[in-house]
Amino acid sequence: MSTDSNNTDRADYTVAVIGSGFGGIGTAIKLKQAGINSFIMIERAPEPGGTWRDNTYPGCACDVPANAYSLSFDPNPDWKHKFAHADEIQAYLLRTVDKHGLGEHLRFETEVSSAVFDDQRQQWALHLDNGQQITAQVVIAAVGGLVNPAPPDIEGLADFEGQLFHTARWNHDYDLAGKRVAVIGTGASAVQVVPAIAPSVEHMSVFQRTPAWVVPKGDLVVSETTKQRFRRFPFMQKAVRWFTFCFSEAMGPMIVLDSPRLSGIAERASIRHLERCVSDPVLREKLTPHFQFGCKRMLISDDFWPCFERDNVDLVTDSITRITAKGLVTRDADGNELFHPVDALLLATGFETGLSSAPFPITGRAGKTLADTWKNGAVAYKGMAVSGFPNWFTIMGPNTGPGHTSVLVFTEAQIRYIVQAVRKIASGRARSFEVKQQVQDRYNERIQGRMKYTAWSSGCNSWYLGEDGKNRALFPGFASEYYLRTRRFKRSDYTVR
Ligand code: NAP
Numbered sequence: 001m002s003t004d005s006n007n008t009d010r011a012d013y014t015v016a017v018i019g020s021g022f023g024g025i026g027t028a029i030k031l032k033q034a035g036i037n038s039f040i041m042i043e044r045a046p047e048p049g050g051t052w053r054d055n056t057y058p059g060c061a062c063d064v065p066a067n068a069y070s071l072s073f074d075p076n077p078d079w080k081h082k083f084a085h086a087d088e089i090q091a092y093l094l095r096t097v098d099k100h101g102l103g104e105h106l107r108f109e110t111e112v113s114s115a116v117f118d119d120q121r122q123q124w125a126l127h128l129d130n131g132q133q134i135t136a137q138v139v140i141a142a143v144g145g146l147v148n149p150a151p152p153d154i155e156g157l158a159d160f161e162g163q164l165f166h167t168a169r170w171n172h173d174y175d176l177a178g179k180r181v182a183v184i185g186t187g188a189s190a191v192q193v194v195p196a197i198a199p200s201v202e203h204m205s206v207f208q209r210t211p212a213w214v215v216p217k218g219d220l221v222v223s224e225t226t227k228q229r230f231r232r233f234p235f236m237q238k239a240v241r242w243f244t245f246c247f248s249e250a251m252g253p254m255i256v257l258d259s260p261r262l263s264g265i266a267e268r269a270s271i272r273h274l275e276r277c278v279s280d281p282v283l284r285e286k287l288t289p290h291f292q293f294g295c296k297r298m299l300i301s302d303d304f305w306p307c308f309e310r311d312n313v314d315l316v317t318d319s320i321t322r323i324t325a326k327g328l329v330t331r332d333a334d335g336n337e338l339f340h341p342v343d344a345l346l347l348a349t350g351f352e353t354g355l356s357s358a359p360f361p362i363t364g365r366a367g368k369t370l371a372d373t374w375k376n377g378a379v380a381y382k383g384m385a386v387s388g389f390p391n392w393f394t395i396m397g398p399n400t401g402p403g404h405t406s407v408l409v410f411t412e413a414q415i416r417y418i419v420q421a422v423r424k425i426a427s428g429r430a431r432s433f434e435v436k437q438q439v440q441d442r443y444n445e446r447i448q449g450r451m452k453y454t455a456w457s458s459g460c461n462s463w464y465l466g467e468d469g470k471n472r473a474l475f476p477g478f479a480s481e482y483y484l485r486t487r488r489f490k491r492s493d494y495t496v497r
Contacts, residue, residue, distance in 0.1 A: 011123045014039060014136065016139050017105075017142055018112055020048035021050020026073075026415050027140055032102075042107050043107065048094065048097050051144060056172070057170040059193050063083060063192075066084035067237060074100075075241075076092050114362070114363070122137070124137070124139045137431075138391045138392075145473070147351060149351060160324070163344040163345070167346065177201070179202055181202075181204045182204070198312065205342070211286065213294075213299065217301055217302045248404055248479075252478055255404040258458050280309065292455050294456070296462040297403070318331060324339075353473065364392065377468060378398040379398055380440070383396070383397040383399050383410075385435040387435050388434070390434035396410070399472055404479075405479045413483045420488070432496070432497045433496055447476060450476040451471050453476070454474075
């Protein structure tokens with residue numbers, strides 16, 4: 001175990017980073033660049049990568065252009081597609097880990113089972129699943145927001161005797177070729193996997209509960225000339241990244257604001273896309289959404305809707321009443337039941353949310369637990385710091401998701417902010433920072449106050465909303481606003497010890 005020379009005497013590490021997806025890797029690079037080498041990265045899987053390690057389903061890609069969905073401080077001129085495929089992104093992350101020498105900091109197949117703040121020493125003790133304990137002055141939880149698959153709550157799911165797996169836990173040993181397949185869900189994962197497997201399966205039934213707005217993707221293969229230009233003139237790639245960001249910000253109000261006039265523009269574009277993709281009016285009607293654009297996550301695909309005109313693909317809109325050993329049972333509006341026999345059942349039903357940023361018991365100052373603090377919903381200052389939990393910072397915490405742009409704009413803003421705090425601690429200028437309760441409350445009152453003006457509050461059901469109907473997932477504004485609000489770590493917002 002290493003310790004920075006100007007670090008306090010007792011902690012094993014200045015920083016413990018939990019997770020090694022984009023957030024953890026980006027944080028580690030910036031810590032190193034700030035001269036902070038006393039850090040450990042704890043990763044429960046045998047490899048870094050987070051989302052892009054776990055999601056390997058056919059067709060998996062990022063629906064944000066690669067030039068924007070990558071670390072600004074580690075551009076990749078070699079993206080093969082405008083929208084990078086999952087394996088390309090994972091390869092990029094592995095290269096980044098090597099390039100920045102993060103391997104020596106990473107501890108794989110190690111899970112944090114609990115974290116306890118030591119008031120006296122002003123440091124954290126992390127208990128690991130292998131029985132060890134490590135201490136760190138600062139903990140940065142970069143555990144991701146959409147990690148653990150959420151199976152649907154449908155009677156009989158456990159009785160199914162065929163192949164059953166979730167998109168985020170794809171079983172590559174099972175060959176879908178020539179099989180009768182059911183897919184439950186029509187969200188961002190489904191729109192990618194359905195067209196990818198449609199040509200090989202014998203038959204596929206896609207079970208749709210709520211039709212979603214889909215806009216054209218316009219993917220393209222990046223030419224060798226462009227890659228060479230990006231290599232020789234990095235500013236060109238920066239310019240493309242900047243343009244992509246500005247474009248998404250400009251589109252933001254159409255997606256984020258509760259303005260039927262603005263969202264109407266996007267809705268009409270999506271309907272035109274539907275008309276181009278599907279010729280059958282009955283099918284089109286079934287695929288037409290009936291909620292305001294932006295309320296649920298916008299989907300981006302050129303090949304999802306056309307799939308339903310294939311002879312071997314059916315769209316099922318009747319609700320699933322139960323699952324049996326051999327298939328699914330649906331009931332139509334007249335109460336008639338229909339049995340759908342299948343060999344494989346694929347769940348594209350999304351992820352657990354709620355306390356996902358705190359996936360193990362976390363005990364802060366004076367025995368306060370995060371589970372208790374967040375029992376009515378996760379709340380943090382700028383999504384990163386929680387009162388009662390000194391020196392605990394979260395990447396992609398509450399209200400830091402975007403509805404319209406690359407999540408990495410938020411991730412990088414958080415890294416920059418948190419590293420400022422870590423530098424002060426590593427240099428001995430402070431032992432701990434705890435955000436003041438009133439500062440956190442004021443911030444969140446403003447955030448929640450603005451939610452009523454967003455499309456997310458316009459009346460649909462989405463994973464953005466908690467059980468109490470509050471949106472604790474997304475930031476109700478421009479990414480540039482968040483970026484500016486987090487550019488400086490203000491000591492006065494914190495109790496400094
Ligand atoms: P999701 O967006 O939460 O979609 C889940 C789907 O399953 C929805 O269509 C939902 O229907 C349906 N569903 C859930 N429970 C059901 C039930 N009991 N019966 C019938 N249908 C049920 O999940 P996801 O597609 O995995 O995406 C999750 C998030 O991951 C996205 O919002 C996005 O942030 C991220 N993601 C990003 C990308 C990317 O390219 N950047 C790709 C994939 C995922 P309802 O709509 O009726 O609830």
